[in-house]
Amino acid sequence: MTAAVVVRDAQGQAPGNLRAEDFAIYDKGKPQKITVFNMEHLTPPQAPPAGKTGQGATAPVEADHVAIERYVAYVFDDLRLSSETFIRLREAARKHLAALRPGDHAAIFTTSNTVLRNFTTNIDELQQTLLKLSLGRTEGGHCPDLSFYEADQILNKKDTDATLAALYEAQACSGQAPSFSLNAPPDIVSARDPLSSTVQMAARSVLAVGDNWTRNSLEMLSSVVGLLSGAPGQRILALASPGFLTPQENLEKDALMDRALRNQVMISSLDARGLYADSGLAITKHLASLPRNSPLAAFPYAKVKGDLAKQAARAETNVLAELAYGTGGTFFENNNDLAEGFRQVAAAPEYLYLIGFTPEKLKLNGNFHPLRVELKNQPGLKVESARKGYYAGQSH
Numbered sequence: 001m002t003a004a005v006v007v008r009d010a011q012g013q014a015p016g017n018l019r020a021e022d023f024a025i026y027d028k029g030k031p032q033k034i035t036v037f038n039m040e041h042l043t044p045p046q047a048p049p050a051g052k053t054g055q056g057a058t059a060p061v062e063a064d065h066v067a068i069e070r071y072v073a074y075v076f077d078d079l080r081l082s083s084e085t086f087i088r089l090r091e092a093a094r095k096h097l098a099a100l101r102p103g104d105h106a107a108i109f110t111t112s113n114t115v116l117r118n119f120t121t122n123i124d125e126l127q128q129t130l131l132k133l134s135l136g137r138t139e140g141g142h143c144p145d146l147s148f149y150e151a152d153q154i155l156n157k158k159d160t161d162a163t164l165a166a167l168y169e170a171q172a173c174s175g176q177a178p179s180f181s182l183n184a185p186p187d188i189v190s191a192r193d194p195l196s197s198t199v200q201m202a203a204r205s206v207l208a209v210g211d212n213w214t215r216n217s218l219e220m221l222s223s224v225v226g227l228l229s230g231a232p233g234q235r236i237l238a239l240a241s242p243g244f245l246t247p248q249e250n251l252e253k254d255a256l257m258d259r260a261l262r263n264q265v266m267i268s269s270l271d272a273r274g275l276y277a278d279s280g281l282a283i284t285k286h287l288a289s290l291p292r293n294s295p296l297a298a299f300p301y302a303k304v305k306g307d308l309a310k311q312a313a314r315a316e317t318n319v320l321a322e323l324a325y326g327t328g329g330t331f332f333e334n335n336n337d338l339a340e341g342f343r344q345v346a347a348a349p350e351y352l353y354l355i356g357f358t359p360e361k362l363k364l365n366g367n368f369h370p371l372r373v374e375l376k377n378q379p380g381l382k383v384e385s386a387r388k389g390y391y392a393g394q395s396h
Contacts, residue, residue, distance in 0.1 A: 001027070002036060002261050002356040003387035004328035005373050006349050009380055016041060016351035018378070025355055026372040036356025040264065042068075042234055042348040069233030071105045071119060072346045073224045077241030078110045078135055079213050081272060086135055089240055089272045092338030096346070097126050105231070108133075109224055111217040111241075119231075143173035144202050148210030149312030151203040152247045161304045166199040168290065168301045174198070177294050211248055218252045221267070221323075222259060229263035238345040239269045239323065243316025251366070251393040253319070257326040261354065268329035268345035269320035273313070274336040326387040328352040359392075366393045 003025065008014050020037035074093065081089065100106060100123060108117040108129045117129035144166040146154070153162035167178055178195040221237065228235040237260070246253045260267050290297045317333060324331035328349070332341040355373065373386040 001359055001371075001390060002258070002354055003371055003373060004261055004266075004326065005353040005355055005386040006328055006384045007351075007353065007375065007381055008349075008384045014349040014351045015381065018353065018375075018381075020355070022376055022378055023353070023355055024374045024376055025357060026374075027357070027359060028369050029372075032357040032359070034355055034357055036354065038354040040352045040354065042350060042352055069103060069105065069231075070101075070236070070346075070348075071107075071228060071231035071233055072236045072238055073107045073109060073119075073228055074342075074346075075109045075111065075221065075224060075237060075239045075241075076115075076133055077217065077239065077244070077272070078112050078114070078133060079217065080111075080242050080244055081135060082242070083135060085242060085272050085274075086133075088274070089338055090130055090133055092342055093240070094127060094130055095339045096342035097123060097130070099343075105233075107224075107227075109220065111213070111220050113216070113220055142202065144169040144199060146202055146206045147309070147312050148206060148213075148245055149315060150308055151206035151210065152245065153308070154199065154203045155207055156247060162308055163199065164296065164299050165301055165304045165308065166203070167195055168296045168299050169305075170195050170198050170202075171290055171294060171296060177291070178296065210245065214244060214246055214249050215252070217244060218246070218249055218256055222256050225256065225260050225263060225265045225267075228265045234348050235263070235265040236329070236346060236348060237265055237267045238342065239267060239320070240272050240342070240345075241269065241320060242273045243271060243313070243318075243320050245312075245315055246319055250368075250391045253322070254390050254393070257323065257387070260327045265327065266329040266348060266352075267323045267327045269324045269331050270338065270341040270345050271317055271320055271331075271333035272338065274338065275334055322388060325385040328385065331385070362392055364393055366391055368392075 005023070006014060007018060016039060018039070020034050023034065023037075025032050025034060076089070076093075078086070097106065103121060105119040105121055106126055107119045108115065108126060110116075110133065115129065115132050117126060120126065146166060150162050150166065153159035154166060171177060174195075176195055176198075179193045221239070224237055228237060257267070259265075320333070321331045323329070330345050330347065332344050335341060359369070368389055368391055370389040371387055373383050375381055375383060
């Protein structure tokens with residue numbers, strides 16, 4: 001198991017003088033023996049004053065000769081972006097790309113794999129590629145209008161509130177009442193009830209699409225990591241996304257991070273939603289009053305639907321954070337300055353530490369192992385980011 005660790009001081013600088021004995025790493029709370037330790041110097045030292053080299057000799061110094069080349073692959077999650085967020089994100093990306101430093105190599109990809117601009121230093125070509133970006137899906141229009149998170153809660157987690165909210169919505173849309181009583185709850189997802197059957201079918205459809213999108217996204221990100229692996233300089237994958245879920249793909253997510261670490265690729269992520277808003281504001285279209293004799297009439301639909309939306313947003317954001325913290329990248333969230341977000345996720349810390357250990361008696365049962373990395377006797381320094389854990393389903 002290998003973890004990427006970024007350390008910073010109070011001034012935000014990343015020190016490069018730490019040793020293995022300065023760190024402690026815990027797997028499920030148990031201290032582990034560090035068997036692999038490597039410090040990577042990701043940004044160049046300051047250039048010497050112009051005209052000075054070696055023993056006082058003079059020579060012109062070219063800034064490009066001392067700068068490490070930077071390769072940044074921008075991946076836009078066009079499968080999940082809303083139309084409003086997409087417009088803001090594309091404009092922010094346009095401003096950011098216009099300010100790339102000379103010699104930066106940039107590429108543009110999408111999770112739908114419909115747009116591709118391989119690495120180039122030509123800003124005009126990159127801007128033209130941005131104009132070709134579009135949403136990879138249509139929005140809404142279904143009833144019940146379930147998110148991937150809600151479908152997973154209904155079918156896989158057997159969540160009662162998520163199921164009742166979907167039933168409420170289905171009755172409001174169709175006018176068809178359920179045949180059960182909430183006072184003596186039967187199996188509320190029983191296929192014998194027509195309204196429940198409608199909810200089940202909708203949830204299965206949403207879950208199938210969501211799982212497919214997740215697999216495609218992880219495969220695309222892995223392919224981009226592979227493409228970056230041969231780059232002769234800094235290697236950064238900058239993912240711009242509202243977040244996504246990996247309910248059945250945790251091992252694939254771990255494999256992506258492991259591949260990135262092996263190939264010295266940082267995955268940074270930008271939460272494209274910007275400042276968090278009240279997710280419940282978008283539910284009013286389903287607030288039609290139900291007949292008093294409906295067993296769902298007293299169900300607090302608005303509150304439950306809003307709570308589910310907030311839970312979904314946090315779960316989706318957690319995946320973005322995992323990818324960034326797990327590979328030494330930057331996670332930018334809860335900020336509407338998306339141009340600044342692009343600048344941050346396209347940058348690298350000066351130093352990155354890779355810390356590895358061999359788990360003892362590891363059972364490959366798919367269970368999650370939380371990791372914790374601490375500094376020992378290093379006042380003034382703190383661990384800014386580190387891998388949060390792994391799933392014990394394969395060799396690390």
